[in-house]
Amino acid sequence: MQRDKLLYELNNKASWDLVVIGGGATGLGIALDASTRGLKTLLVEKRDFSSGTSSRSTKLIHGGVRYLKQLRFSLIVESLRERKILLRNSSNVTHIIPFIIPVYSFYEKLLYSFGLHLYALFGFNSTVGNTKVLSKKETLEKLPFVNERNLCGGVLYYDAQFNDSQLCVDLAQTAIDNGATVLNYCEVTDLVKSNNLVCGVVFRDTISNTNYNVSCGFVVNATGVFTEDILKKDVEAYSKIVVASQGIHLVLDSVYGSKKFAMTVPSVDGRVVFLIPWLGKLLLGTTDTKMEEAKEDPVPLKSEIDFLIDSYNRFSSKKITTNEVSAVFAGLRPLFNSSSSSTAVMSREHSIIVGKSGLITIIGGKWTTYRKMAESTVDLIYRRGRLNKRKCVTKNLLLYTYKDKNKSTQELITANPSLAEIINTEYGITKADIVYAILFEMAQTVEDVLARRTRLLFLDVRASVLVSPIVADLLAVYLKKDAAWVEAQLLAYKNLAEKYYA
Ligand SMILES: Cc1cc2nc3c(=O)[nH]c(=O)nc-3n(C[C@H](O)[C@H](O)[C@H](O)COP(=O)(O)OP(=O)(O)OC[C@H]3O[C@@H](n4cnc5c(N)ncnc54)[C@H](O)[C@@H]3O)c2cc1C
Structure with missing residues (x-):
C-alpha cells in the first residue's frame, strides 16, 4: 500500500x-x-x-445477543453466518472469545441459558463453541472480581473479536x-x-x-x-x-477484569454492558445516545462515562473511578432513520x-x-x-495477512538495526512498526500511526502522547517533511489526545 x-x-x-x-x-x-x-x-x-x-466499535463479530430480545432472528442468523466467514478469511485479526453472563436468580439462569442456547442454535453449522450453564463456584473461578452477593451462577457462550x-x-x-x-x-x-x-x-x-x-x-x-x-x-x-447514535468505551487495566473471559451484564435500564479483554487491556462499553450533529471526532459525554463507571461498580467487587481509565473513545453509529425516538431499538x-x-x-x-x-x-x-x-x-477470499507484516518489519530492522528500538515496552512497539505503517500502510500523520496502526491512543492515551515526538520524527524522515510540519503534527495530536482522557 x-x-x-x-x-x-x-x-x-x-x-x-x-x-x-x-x-x-x-x-x-x-x-x-x-x-x-x-x-x-x-x-x-x-x-x-x-x-x-469503523475504528471505534466494540470490536465484536457477533450475532448480537440483545437482538434476541427484539426478536430480530434473521439479523442474528445472517450475522452468525458472516462471523464464520470472517473467522476463516481473516484469521490474523479475528479470534473466538468466551463470554460469561453472571446471573443473580434461578429465573435469570433459566432465561439466559434458554436465550443463549437459542443464540448458538441460530448459528446452525456456524457455532464457535458450546453454551454452558456454570455454577456459582465455576463463575467465580473464571470471573473472581464479580460481585458475589446473591450470585447464582453464570452462562458461558462464545462469540468472536477482532481489531477493527x-x-x-x-x-x-x-x-x-x-x-x-x-x-x-x-x-x-x-x-x-x-x-x-x-x-x-x-x-x-x-x-x-x-x-x-x-x-x-x-x-x-x-x-x-x-x-x-x-x-x-x-x-x-x-x-x-441517518441518525447518529453515540457509543463510548472506557479502557481499563486488565486487573479490573479477566484476561481471558469477556463478560456481558444487562444494566438496570435494560442496556447491555460488556467488559472485554482486548490487546492486553479491558474495554468497558457501550452507550447509545442519540446525537443531533455528526462530528468527525466525537467526544464522550460525562453522563455516558458515569453510566459505565456506575455499571462496573455494581457488578464488580473492585471499584473504579475515572482515575483507573487509561483512555476513552466515542463513535457514532450511522443508523437508518426511523420514527422511533430511542436509537437502541x-x-x-x-x-x-x-x-x-x-x-x-x-x-x-x-x-x-x-x-x-x-x-x-x-x-x-x-x-x-x-x-x-x-x-x-x-x-x-482470504484477506491480506499480518504474517507478511512481521517479515517486512524484520527486513526493515536488518537494513537499519536502529529500528529495532522499542518505543513502548508494554506493547513492544518498535520503531520498525512505525516505519512499516508509514511505508506499507499509508499512515500519513501521528494520529494515523498512534490511533489506528498501533492502537496506542485507544489503549493508553498518556503513553501515546509520550511517544508522539518519536513518531513525528520518523514520519518527517520517511515522508520528507520539515520541522514546522513536525511541530504542527505534535500540536494537533496533543489537542486530539485531550478527547481521549476520561
Ligand atoms: C460504539 C459502537 C460500537 C460498535 N460495535 C460494533 C461491534 O462490536 N460489531 C459490529 O459488527 N458493529 C459494531 N458497530 C457498528 C460498526 O462500527 C459500523 O456499522 C461501521 O463501522 C460503519 O462503517 P461505515 O463505513 O458505514 O462508516 P464509517 O466508518 O464512519 O466510514 C465512513 C467514512 O466516510 C468518510 N467520508 C465522509 N465524507 C467523505 C467525503 N466527502 N469524501 C471522502 N470520504 C468521506 C469518513 O471520513 C469515514 O471514514 C459499532 C458502532 C459503534 C458506534
Missing part, C-alpha cells in the same frame, strides 16, 4: 467503473467486492481509513492487490453530472492540495454519519435518512437507496455484516448497469 504508486495509477486511468466515497468498513468492503469481480474501482477517503466509526482498524487496512490492501485504487486523505467535494445522471466525482487530495475530476459509471456513497453531506450535492431536497440492518441521478447510498448495518452489505451493493450495480454478471467471490 504505497500512496505515491496509487496516485500514479489514478493519474493514468481515464475513467472508472465505480467510485466509492468513504474508507470505513462499508466502503472498503464494496471496493474489495467490486475489484474482485473485475470492476475498475477507485475508493476515496477524506481522512484516514477507518478514522470514522487493522481489518480496514487489510481490506484496503486486499482490494489493491485485486486492482483497486484506494486513497486516504482525498475528500469528495462535488458530484459530476451529465443529463442529470451522476457520472463522476470531484475530490481534493488534501496532502498535496491537488484537485481531481474523475468520470465513472457508478458512484457509491458510503460515508456513514456524513451520508447527507453527499446527498446534498446530489439533490436540493433530501430527506433525513433502531434497525442495525443496512439500507441501499438509489437516487434519481443513479447515486447509490448505503447506510446502517454492522461491521459483522460488511461483506454481505458489499455483495448486495455490487449485485445492484451489476443489475443497474446490465453488466454480464460475475459472481461474488469474497465468501472464500
